[in-house]
Amino acid sequence: MDPIRIDPQRAIQEATKFNEKLAAGLKTLRTLDDVDFGVTDREEIYREDKLVLYRFKGANKPTSKTPLLIVYALVNRPYMVDLQDDRSLVKHLLALGEDVYIIDWGYPDQSDRYLTLDDYINGYIKRCVEKVASRHKVDKINLLGICQGGAFSLCFASICPEKVEHLITMVTPVDFHTKDNMLSHWTRGMDVDLFVDTLGNVPADLMNWCYLTLKPVRLFQQKYIGMVDILDNKTELENFLRMEKWIFDSPDQAGEAFRQFIKDFYQGNKLMEGGLMIGDKEVDLKNITMPVLNIFAEQDHLVPPSASRPLQNVIGTDDYTELAFKGGHIGIYVSGRAQREVPSAIHDWLRK
């Protein structure tokens, strides 16, 4: 039997309908205002260089005695966790009684080129953790690291375990040398010294181009064909554009921090192999003796599950929990399933 059974008349109708939607929708695009993002009210707690530490304000007083600090990646903006009213990890955590803080790294410029991982982890993160702890008069706080921010949180929790009550990692790479990690595969042929010496800070557009080329047809063509289907739906279109805004609203990467991250994590795989130094502090994941919750996405093409799962074998605690989410690297924050499953999983685990 023929695998294709397309009626020509229907095919023409499909094509003309596609064109009609496109024509009407592009007019709609012109009438849309700029999309907003970041819906939850927040207050500034601490500021240093381009970094700002925020505390989110929920409708009710937090019931949790231990605050939760979100450490986001450097490569995208942190408002992904609070994108819009019906897609907000933060909003759900607040509703469950958590007291949520977040580090906004800002946009590094050429004057930040010499910021190192030591500055980020033993400097910025440490001072933010201490600031949050001192506000709540506690010695330890809960840490939630996302993607690259998860790798940073692992380093911090290893260097300062006495400051972390619970550690949560989301879509966090630990083993960078698994066979399905395309990004890691590519970086291993790169001369990163030459790269950073030439570019200084790594331009955000270049980073985005690299991410798109992981799945070029799907991310650069099919996605926009699919967009035609929602062009007549203002709400859906705004959601789409909000996501586009987030994807391409990326900071440049501070050169020296990028250099070390590629060398030690992507090329050297030192979180697994050992020998990772952040400044003058050695990172030994066996020092991580606090309870750990590791959340990863089963369809993640940026951080495959195989890169996250090995965490359980290299940390020093037996109190380890895994959550495999059915979705991708971004869906884990913004999909409907994520809204139902992820915040409650984090909250329940913290309170168990």
Place this chain on the structure above:
Amino acid sequence: MIGTKSPQDWMNDWQALQQQYWNAWSDATRGVVQPPKVTTPWQEGLEQWSKMFGTSSKQTETADRLISSAKNYVGLMQSLLGAAAGKVPTGFEVPNWTDALRNGFNMPGMDALFKNNPFTKIFADMRGPHAMGFDKLPDSFAPFLNQMKQEGLSWLHAPAFGFAREHQEHYQKMAAAFVDFQDALGRYNALMLKSSQRSFEIFESKLGEHDEPGRQIDSMRALYDLWVDAAEDAYAEIALSEEFRKVYGDVVNSQMRVRQAIQQEVERMSTDFGMPTRSELNSVHKRLHELRREVRNGCSPESSREIEELRAEVRELKRAMAEREKAPAPKPAPTVKHARPPRAASRAANPVERIAATSSQKKRPSRKAAAKRATAERSHTRSASVHGHAPLSFADAIKAMRRTVAKKTAKRKPAAAVASAASKSSPILKRKRRHRTRSR
């Protein structure tokens, strides 16, 4: 496709369908797009219409991407339907669809590089201010590369000498870097072509999975989505190969060498014009960061070392004190009752001083009794200083502990004795002692 018409009937129908498409498109755009000849590529309509739309939009970037993707899509649809129109009566053959798909990516007027090579075309479409297909680097740096081509390639391997040898050598390096980059880019594009070819093979294979009733593909969109799956699978195969890793690294590295050579040229020209350069700014930023680190750490490298020495000394002292606490306490010495002069009484609160005071005021005892009493006094001193029963100045406590540590460590560990001796000469401790003396 469905039906049993003759080829001519199908062609007539196809003409009519295309006319229908153009009429509908003209209606949708309210006449902006006039129906052209029916055989005109469908994407031409989008091209005409987008020119009108693209100049005044707030969402130009998104619209551009949308239209670019749509053009590829409708071109593909037209190709697939056109191919089907002529082939159906002879029965469905998978290679026909694959050929039609391949042709669907070959837009009229397309660069030969992109023929049968949708991947390379997609990469070429992906460009922005700081991110573009690797092939676009020559466009960005055209002025420099043209200069280099004119001046460089002819004497690429000639030895440099004379007054301008440094400049000549620089241009030679830049030319060599560019040749390397072009070579790497050629190998990269060859892999993209391989990936494109492989995508058609996988597409055929995936089509074969849809020949059961209920699994047949019945829309153009489903057919397109199937090709996307095939294309991504093919790309992943190539992109995860060792060969790709090597070629990708070569492209990135050689591109960086070209950029670096051009940056040096820009720096040279900036210097000629008396303008600040990136290198100069980098030096300033680097120094500033180093200074900030020192300030944030509260000290210079020298004083950091001193603090570390002091910390080591305190650790050693604490360790010694802990050892002394663990040691069994000697039996308490018999209390000696005697009258003290007022001055001695005031000193009695300080056990260290009391040792001296009592020994100077009493009559000289027998040697055996003196030794016994001295032991008792020392024991009392230790106990008081450790448990804080009597006030003891910091300097005196340090002295007392240092004496004890020096004795113990000299007996037990020669290395520790050396450390202890070194700590005695710590400049910071000395400074603190001096400060203490002055404040008194």
